[in-house]
Amino acid sequence: xxxxxxxxxxxxxxxxxxxxxxxxxxxxxxxxxxxxxxxxxxxxxxxxxxxxxxxxxxxxxxxxxxxxxxxxxxxxxxxxxxxxxxxxxxxxxxxxxxxxxxxxxxxxxxxxxxxxxxxxxxxxxxxxxxxxxxxxxxxxxxxxxxxxxxxxxxxxxxxxxxxxxxxxxxxxxxxxxxxxxxxxxxxxxxxxxxxxxxxxxxxxxxxxxxxxxxxxxxxxxxxxxxxxxxxxxxxxxxxxxxxxxxxxxxxxxxxxxxxxxxxxxxxxxxxxxxxxxxxxxxxxxxxxxxxxxxxxxxxxxxxxxxxxxxxxxx
Amino acid sequence: xxxxxxxxxxxxxxxxxxxxxxxxxxxxxxxxxxxxxxxxxxxxxxxxxxxxxxxxxxxxxxxxxxxxxxxxxxxxxxxxxxxxxxxxxxxxxxxxxxxxxxxxxxxxxxxxxxxxxxxxxxxxxxxxxxxxxxxxxxxxxxxxxxxxxxxxxxxxxxxxxxxxxxxxxxxxxxxxxxxxxxxxxxxxxxxxxxxxxxxxxxxxxxxxxxxxxxxxxxxxxxxxxxxxxxxxxxxxxxxxxxxxxxxxxxxxxxxxxxxxxxxxxxxxxxxxxxxxxxxxxxxxxxxxxxxxxxxxxxxxxxxxxxxxxxxxxx
Numbered sequence: 001x002x003x004x005x006x007x008x009x010x011x012x013x014x015x016x017x018x019x020x021x022x023x024x025x026x027x028x029x030x031x032x033x034x035x036x037x038x039x040x041x042x043x044x045x046x047x048x049x050x051x052x053x054x055x056x057x058x059x060x061x062x063x064x065x066x067x068x069x070x071x072x073x074x075x076x077x078x079x080x081x082x083x084x085x086x087x088x089x090x091x092x093x094x095x096x097x098x099x100x101x102x103x104x105x106x107x108x109x110x111x112x113x114x115x116x117x118x119x120x121x122x123x124x125x126x127x128x129x130x131x132x133x134x135x136x137x138x139x140x141x142x143x144x145x146x147x148x149x150x151x152x153x154x155x156x157x158x159x160x161x162x163x164x165x166x167x168x169x170x171x172x173x174x175x176x177x178x179x180x181x182x183x184x185x186x187x188x189x190x191x192x193x194x195x196x197x198x199x200x201x202x203x204x205x206x207x208x209x210x211x212x213x214x215x216x217x218x219x220x221x222x223x224x225x226x227x228x229x230x231x232x233x234x235x236x237x238x239x240x241x242x243x244x245x246x247x248x249x250x251x252x253x254x255x256x257x258x259x260x261x262x263x264x265x266x267x268x269x270x271x272x273x274x275x276x277x278x279x280x281x282x283x284x285x286x287x288x289x290x291x292x293x294x295x296x297x298x299x300x301x302x303x304x305x306x307x308x309x310x311x312x313x314x
Numbered sequence: 315x316x317x318x319x320x321x322x323x324x325x326x327x328x329x330x331x332x333x334x335x336x337x338x339x340x341x342x343x344x345x346x347x348x349x350x351x352x353x354x355x356x357x358x359x360x361x362x363x364x365x366x367x368x369x370x371x372x373x374x375x376x377x378x379x380x381x382x383x384x385x386x387x388x389x390x391x392x393x394x395x396x397x398x399x400x401x402x403x404x405x406x407x408x409x410x411x412x413x414x415x416x417x418x419x420x421x422x423x424x425x426x427x428x429x430x431x432x433x434x435x436x437x438x439x440x441x442x443x444x445x446x447x448x449x450x451x452x453x454x455x456x457x458x459x460x461x462x463x464x465x466x467x468x469x470x471x472x473x474x475x476x477x478x479x480x481x482x483x484x485x486x487x488x489x490x491x492x493x494x495x496x497x498x499x500x501x502x503x504x505x506x507x508x509x510x511x512x513x514x515x516x517x518x519x520x521x522x523x524x525x526x527x528x529x530x531x532x533x534x535x536x537x538x539x540x541x542x543x544x545x546x547x548x549x550x551x552x553x554x555x556x557x558x559x560x561x562x563x564x565x566x567x568x569x570x571x572x573x574x575x576x577x578x579x580x581x582x583x584x585x586x587x588x589x590x591x592x593x594x595x596x597x598x599x600x601x602x603x604x605x606x607x608x609x610x611x612x613x614x615x616x617x618x619x620x621x622x623x624x625x626x627x628x
Binding site: 046047048049050077078080081082083084085087088089090091096097098099100101102103104105106108109110111112123124127128 | 359360361362363364391392394395396397398399401402403404405410411412413414415416417419420422423424425426437438441442
């Protein structure tokens with residue numbers, strides 16, 4: 001058993017990978033100690049609804065309600081609404097399940113009533129009886145925009161879902177970031193945390209939009225010695241999604257060293273997979289301490305061990 | 315066989331009763347001849363979506379897709395989204411089925427893209443391969459507001475669904491009506507029709523909001539000799555909904571004579587049920603010709619006979 005630190009824990013999160021690590025963290029320490037600070041750059045307004053994919057992936061996964069088959073969305077999902085949208089020739093490239101729609105209906109209603117995204121999120125988390133704290137990094141509008149070779153600038157979901165991230169990217173921009181402020185609780189959670197974990201999410205399009213909210217990057221950098229990042233790149237490739245491709249397209253190295261370089265100002269530790277042990281010197285050369293372990297969360301015992309390693313690594 | 319007139323037919327419509335008569339009209343004449351002009355005073359914005367209950371009841375019923383069990387909404391419906399809204403403690407007194415939600419998602423998306431309600435409606439009707447024309451009476455915002463003794467003024471759906479219309483009403487108002495204009499095609503459909511049918515809908519809260527759009531009442535009144543109204547009151551009672559109660563509460567008579575009086579400026583004919591035959595003289599006294607038949611559309615042959623009677627009655 002590793003000796004785990006006391007005190008609050010903050011976790012910077014994207015979607016699927018972060019959600020998985022959070023399940024482990026919540027098994028190894030009391031969920032109440034954990035504040036997840038999540039990306040909202042993937043959010044979209046679709047059919048009049050406010051959809052927050054990363055917030056919902058984290059909630060559903062933590063609740064044990066995520067579809068194991070698909071790896072996203074809810075278990076026991078049905079698709080009647082989308083079939084009807086298809087009947088009318090409507091926009092159906094972004095699939096919204098019927099159960100999932102209930103979450104978007106609720107969130108949209110609360111936002112229209114004047115609730116903040118953070119308030120609506122807390123209510124949704126409470127609806128699943130979850131003990132951890134989930135904060136959108138900002139209550140303001142922030143949208144990840146991706147410049148592609150053939151279509152120019154498109155929204156993140158147009159890139160990620162409609163184009164299946166199968167297109168060359170030359171730039172990423174976080175629309176609205178400059179005018180955004182951290183949501184209530186975000187800066188405090190970072191300042192108060194004993195350990196700050198950067199989840200194994202896409203550095204370019206999941207973690208960077210979190211850091212792009214004015215004040216957040218500085219707050220993390222000020223705690224650099226207590227920050228533990230987990231590399232989403234294993235053996236040069238992303239476990240899921242286009243992190244490898246994006247790093248290369250943006251002129252970086254798709255390796256744990258490339259990730260260390262991306263995070264060099266904000267993390268003191270980088271957790272890398274066993275297969276990347278030979279890269280340890282390259283990471284050390286950037287002033288970051290590498291921690292080598294199994295980072296592929298293929299079963300709960302591995303996930304829990306990774307969670308313990310993160311907490312003990314600072 | 316009655317001898318039916320040629321030419322276009324216009325039908326002023328509320329929801330369920332109108333939808334039923336429309337199925338008959340579409341069996342006895344070519345659907346392409348029929349233009350239904352529907353109430354939008356029941357429309358609501360809910361969870362960010364634009365819901366048009368009367369337009370959808372007409373579409374679904376005409377498509378043969380309405381739930382026979384419930385008499386509203388779609389057959390084969392599921393309620394996964396609403397269950398989820400309930401999990402969060404959200405607004406769930408207005409039930410939106412999963413299939414039905416697809417229609418609202420499509421409509422809301424098209425409105426956000428700048429389509430008019432009439433355009434979105436035509437697309438939805440086309441999605442069901444229906445041949446008739448369905449027009450909202452106006453593309454503008456018009457909302458039926460009901461003044462109740464205990465809650466003051468509330469929206470129509472708060473009255474009709476949330477309160478189950480089990481509350482005393484002292485006034486009805488059509489918010490936005492003064493500034494509304496008839497949707498493209500509405501005045502032409504009225505001017506061009508050989509016969510104008512006023513469906514057996516609630517005169518107070520279904521037909522009156524249609525007439526409240528500036529220009530519509532005058533256009534109908536100008537065609538009074540070609541207008542055939544069907545009484546929604548049979549034997550002093552509404553077949554469905556609160557028409558009887560509303561007439562009484564607003565100081566009118568809940569009878570076919572009360573309906574005749576309500577419509578005296580705009581209809582030349584009132585079709586009444588056999589049980590009300592003794593009221594014929596009272597209707598004639600108002601300058602309206604009564605036509606007595608079976609108006610209870612309990613099976614298709616009766617519905618079709620009523621449709622023929624309406625068309626032949628002018």
